[in-house]
Amino acid sequence: MSEPTHEEAHGGALGTRLNWLRAAVLGANDGIVSTAGIVVGVAGVTSDRAALLTAGLAGLLAGSMSMAAGEYVSVSTQRDSENAALAQERRELREQPEAELDELTDLLADRGMSREVAREAAVQLSERDALRAHARVELGIDPDELANPWHAAGASFLAFTAGALLPLLAIVLPPSDWRLPVTVLSVLTALCLTGWGSARLGAAPAGPAMLRNVAGGAVAMAVTYGAGSLLGALGV
Template identity: 80%
Template sequence: MTDTTHDEPHGDALGTRLNWLRAAVLGANDGIVSTAGIVVGVAGATDSRATLITAGLAGLLAGSMSMAAGEYVSVSTQRDSEKAALAVERRELREQPQAELDELTGMLAERGLSQDVAREAAEQLTRRDALRAHASVELGIDPDSLTNPWHAAGASFLAFTVGALLPLLAIVLPPVSSRLLITVLSVLAALALTGWWSARLGAAPAGRAILRNMGGGALAMGVTYAAGTLLGAAGV
């Protein structure tokens, strides 16, 4: 019988994938809401398609670059922390290997192994790869799969851009008479989808997440539209 255990998502690999998916959904959601707020607000003040395109593209680029830069800084900080923690482990393994073996034994015993089995497992793991064993058990880090800030920044940029394109296209492509209605309905439908998907990733009730997502988006569009209408009426 074929061994398929290596093809199944387990542990850190599955958690990493879920984190990436959740970040992508949240990035797309931010792109939808922020860009919809901008273009709907501007639509309240003017019917000019050129102005809407300019405002929407400016919001898309500013938001996507901000998301990418923020994610890069955040993940770079996390990566630096992981590298520093691994450097400490390397030094401790080099300077006090017996104490580190005892520490690993204790951590394995805390996970339910008997003392003898924990000791044997710690010795085997240490002989195989001491740093990897301590990184995994003690720090929850895979030394060969450290977080990549460039990947995180690119994913955030792409997710935000994809989300932002929906309200931008919805506001500039339809006729003037129906563009606002089409934009609002499109945005609410997209927010329902991202709310459902984020709830599914978090194993949470979907209904509440969908209503919360749609409510936040509707509020953002309502406030910016009212502001744009007032400014347009005042001739600002």
């Protein structure tokens, strides 16, 4: 049986890195849109820098903590499921090794190998590391690459925070008359970049992704600014 190629050996690691990068881009995108919606909405009521900063910081902290907690729970559930599947596989390998060897042979044959080659491959893989072979071929799990919920939570927190800082700084740093246009322009430019980045990571056309991102952000800011302006006009 031939040895795995360099590309095959590192394909899983590359896929994992791309997933992390995609999650980071999407987390930053969420931070940009949600925080921009908050500060632009408040800007429809008041131009007071302290009020804008307070609202922006509250949105940033609430959003980043929510993202981190949600990611932690999601990845913890995924990891628990993977560990349970691996534990069951260990038990089956211990109690019925021949049946598991036949199962691995069938799985390899289903992937296009002849029955003889599949049997030889199954035997060699099982002799080297039966659990790893079944985990990868049968379950699609790498026992050495189980998702870490703390890493996922931290990455989500940082990505959202990085995105949220842009509209927050854009609304509080410029002079009063420039705050809204600077924020809108900065946010739309950033959304254009995150749309391009997500499209590139997914090997998809960049134009539609950028247009969707910019349109979504523009609508969100328009709606919240309109709501804020209405509340301000009503004296709420």
